[in-house]
Amino acid sequence: MSGAVLVVLEHDRGTIAPAALEALTAGRALAAQLGTTLEALTVGSNGDSLVADAESFGADVIHQAHHALLTDYNPEAWGEVVAQMITATQPAVVLATGTDRGNEVLAQAAARCDSAFVANCLTFEPGQPGGTFGVTRVRWGGSLIERATVAGTGTGTGTGTATGTGTGTGTGTGTGTKLLTIAHHAVDASPAANPGAGTATVFEARLDPSVARTMIVARVERPAGVTLATAPVVVGGGRGVGSADGFAPLQSLADLLGGVVGCSRAVTNLGWRNHTDQVGQTGTRIAPDIYIACGISGAIQHWVGAMASKKILAINTDPQANMVTKSDYAVIGDLHQVIPAITAEIERRRAT
Amino acid sequence: MRILVCVKRVPAPGSRISITADGLAVDTAFLGFTTSPHEECAVEAAVQLVEAHGGSATVLTLGPAEAEEQLRYAASVGVSNAVLLATDGADWDPQRTAAAITAAITAIEDRDGVFDLILFGNESADSGGFQVGVRVARHLDRPIVNGIKGISIADGIATLERPTDAGQEVYELTMPAVAGVKEGINLPRYPTLKGRLASKKVQIAIIEPSAKPGGQVLVRLEPPAELTTSTTMLGNGPDAAAAVVDLLEELGVLR
Ligand SMILES: Cc1cc2nc3c(=O)[nH]c(=O)nc-3n(C[C@H](O)[C@H](O)[C@H](O)COP(=O)(O)OP(=O)(O)OC[C@H]3O[C@@H](n4cnc5c(N)ncnc54)[C@H](O)[C@@H]3O)c2cc1C
Ligand SMILES: Nc1ncnc2c1ncn2[C@@H]1O[C@H](COP(=O)(O)O)[C@@H](O)[C@H]1O
Numbered sequence: 246m247s248g249a250v251l252v253v254l255e256h257d258r259g260t261i262a263p264a265a266l267e268a269l270t271a272g273r274a275l276a277a278q279l280g281t282t283l284e285a286l287t288v289g290s291n292g293d294s295l296v297a298d299a300e301s302f303g304a305d306v307i308h309q310a311h312h313a314l315l316t317d318y319n320p321e322a323w324g325e326v327v328a329q330m331i332t333a334t335q336p337a338v339v340l341a342t343g344t345d346r347g348n349e350v351l352a353q354a355a356a357r358c359d360s361a362f363v364a365n366c367l368t369f370e371p372g373q374p375g376g377t378f379g380v381t382r383v384r385w386g387g388s389l390i391e392r393a394t395v396a397g398t399g400t401g402t403g404t405g406t407a408t409g410t411g412t413g414t415g416t417g418t419g420t421g422t423k424l425l426t427i428a429h430h431a432v433d434a435s436p437a438a439n440p441g442a443g444t445a446t447v448f449e450a451r452l453d454p455s456v457a458r459t460m461i462v463a464r465v466e467r468p469a470g471v472t473l474a475t476a477p478v479v480v481g482g483g484r485g486v487g488s489a490d491g492f493a494p495l496q497s498l499a500d501l502l503g504g505v506v507g508c509s510r511a512v513t514n515l516g517w518r519n520h521t522d523q524v525g526q527t528g529t530r531i532a533p534d535i536y537i538a539c540g541i542s543g544a545i546q547h548w549v550g551a552m553a554s555k556k557i558l559a560i561n562t563d564p565q566a567n568m569v570t571k572s573d574y575a576v577i578g579d580l581h582q583v584i585p586a587i588t589a590e591i592e593r594r595r596a597t
Numbered sequence: 598m599r600i601l602v603c604v605k606r607v608p609a610p611g612s613r614i615s616i617t618a619d620g621l622a623v624d625t626a627f628l629g630f631t632t633s634p635h636e637e638c639a640v641e642a643a644v645q646l647v648e649a650h651g652g653s654a655t656v657l658t659l660g661p662a663e664a665e666e667q668l669r670y671a672a673s674v675g676v677s678n679a680v681l682l683a684t685d686g687a688d689w690d691p692q693r694t695a696a697a698i699t700a701a702i703t704a705i706e707d708r709d710g711v712f713d714l715i716l717f718g719n720e721s722a723d724s725g726g727f728q729v730g731v732r733v734a735r736h737l738d739r740p741i742v743n744g745i746k747g748i749s750i751a752d753g754i755a756t757l758e759r760p761t762d763a764g765q766e767v768y769e770l771t772m773p774a775v776a777g778v779k780e781g782i783n784l785p786r787y788p789t790l791k792g793r794l795a796s797k798k799v800q801i802a803i804i805e806p807s808a809k810p811g812g813q814v815l816v817r818l819e820p821p822a823e824l825t826t827s828t829t830m831l832g833n834g835p836d837a838a839a840a841v842v843d844l845l846e847e848l849g850v851l852r
Contacts, residue, residue: 257763318766320731320742345719345744345761349777352728356735361692361812364720364727379816384725388614389623390819391724396812426727458740459768467764474762478850502850510634513784520781526722527634527780534850544611552824556848558831558841567612573826574844578834586835590842591851 249284250276251336259291264342266434269302271427272340289315303437312450322456324353331422343426355424360398365428383428386526387549397421473529478504485540489517494584525550539580543568598652600643601712604636606664607723620817632667635718639778641785644675653677661686672796673788682806692811695732719777734775742768743777
């Protein structure tokens with residue numbers, strides 16, 4: 246009997262992250278594939294409230310890691326807890342969220358176990374010939390897919406000592422725990438069809454006081470309101486807008502539609518807009534009902550941030566621009582003429 | 598104040614990424630190269646900290662001999678020392694990369710003293726492993742926090758700001774410390790002519806890296822499934838406005 250699939254549930258002071266439900270869904274499928282059980286880990290006693298979610302997504306056992314130092318998110322403490330769980334329960338796989346926190350915690354755990362860690366997986370292909378564990382994963386923020394194999398804990402890498410479980414041999418194989426995260430939005434969260442009652446059990450973590458060094462010391466709450474990531478409409482501008490002032494008509498259109506303005510990296514680099522407006526691989530991933538992309542060529546690093554939009558309308562002088570050929574709708578023309586005309590038409594219809 | 602920045606040389610593809618025939622790498626025959634964006638901002642952060650507090654910044658990369666281009670670029674915007682861990686150009690896995698960088702840092706620190714601050718990018722633009730910085734910090738037993746978009750330094754403490762959906766988290770790391778920086782922390786400056794000339798004179802220390810491969814092995818790169826969209830043309834110029842507003846009404850975004 247192989248070890249369980251253990252899902253690390255990301256939460257913020259007791260509020261579960263949406264990505265954690267996706268990880269549970271992916272973990273349940275992987276556990277079925279491996280013929281093993283699904284278990285979950287919550288870190289800190291304020292995570293105890295996550296039991297109901299874990300149960301409804303099919304977790305058989307929910308480990309609740311407790312310690313006086315686990316009052317809030319803390320990358321080193323969370324990573325240490327995951328590493329201790331690996332030693333204590335020898336899971337087949339540890340799966341976490343492919344988010345800033347999830348990837349950070351597994352990197353911390355992997356560094357502590359001196360084991361491989363594969364970030365942002367899309368699919369799992371365990372049990373390949375030769376005992377390898379295969380995955381596909383995101384590269385270039387989603388512009389490229391990588392097929393890879395991953396070794397478990399206990400295979401060592403020549404630096405430090407392998408403190409993990411198992412006795413894997415050579416690269417890509419190994420029976421130890423595999424450390425993986427699932428890319429955000431790679432699967433849709435769906436509860437288990439017939440969830441049983443999960444068993445909640447407390448895990449007393451043993452933490453050295455030194456892990457307190459990466460504790461959050463203060464927070465600044467964000468004022469409520471639509472953000473680029475959640476806006477129903479995004480009006481994006483690229484180099485074609487021509488200047489910082491050139492964004493005024495885009496802002497008016499966005500305001501009319503209850504949306505926000507986005508931009509390309511060319512625009513941020515020129516200092517026309519703040520980086521918080523940037524859409525793309527190194528900016529924000531957007532998912533509005535409609536993305537109106539004006540004077541943006543559609544470079545692949547921009548596209549990966551925009552492709553989750555339900556509909557895309559490109560406004561561009563160049564009919565061959567990547568943004569135009571990839572979008573659902575297009576207007577060919579000068580954005581400085583097209584956008585004011587759209588705004589005027591909306592105002593005209595509202596007035597009648 | 599001694600600051601080290603670790604940067605990666607990556608190709609700069611445009612509208613699509615081509616893969617080599619063996620499926621093991623991005624076809625860079627027609628591509629330029631750049632510094633991975635988060636790290637470009639890390640370089641700027643290091644230069645700004647040195648301008649404010651004195652000391653020196655060092656840039657380090659593990660990559661092919663051509664990565665000298667990225668080291669010189671960093672030098673042209675104010676970094677004074679450069680280190681190249683020269684490879685044959687094939688991408689090293691994250692464990693191997695981290696082991697080699699750790700060994701180099703240890704050797705440099707033994708000779709020249711400890712780096713008060715080591716900056717990484719949050720993730721490399723091409724392979725996106727989200728781990729090299731964390732592994733190096735762990736090997737060195739120094740604190741690290743990722744996702745950083747604000748750094749200030751006072752009294753031996755690095756105060757770091759990390760934006761999240763809910764707002765901003767603040768961390769205080771006692772130096773020597775490590776941070777994973779994100780694009781947006783600053784707007785990187787462009788090199789001046791004087792900076793470019795000065796960068797030609799910077800000595801690049803070359804180290805032969807050696808570290809065993811880790812447990813993540815690349816099998817093959819593949820293009821993502823192409824979404825086949827047929828684009829509906831709504832018209833040309835301002836005359837298309839009526840068709841656009843019809844569409845907005847149809848999608849229910851016009852309230
Ligand atoms: C590692 C890496 C990460 C990156 N991350 C990002 C990222 O997160 N986000 C991002 O956006 N980019 C990113 N980039 C940069 C990206 O490769 C492109 O350089 C950038 O997106 C181009 O911006 P643009 O489309 O505004 O400019 P351009 O490519 O210059 O396109 C301008 C467009 O405007 C059109 N145009 C010009 N005038 C008009 C007019 N009057 N009316 C209508 N149309 C007009 C032109 O036809 C053209 O299509 C990244 C690059 C790298 C290497
Ligand atoms: N080959 C390399 N040379 C120097 N620094 C690197 C290299 N690869 C990764 N890094 C650093 O480690 C960070 C995280 O990389 P990764 O784990 O690949 O996402 C990057 O942002 C860089 O700062």
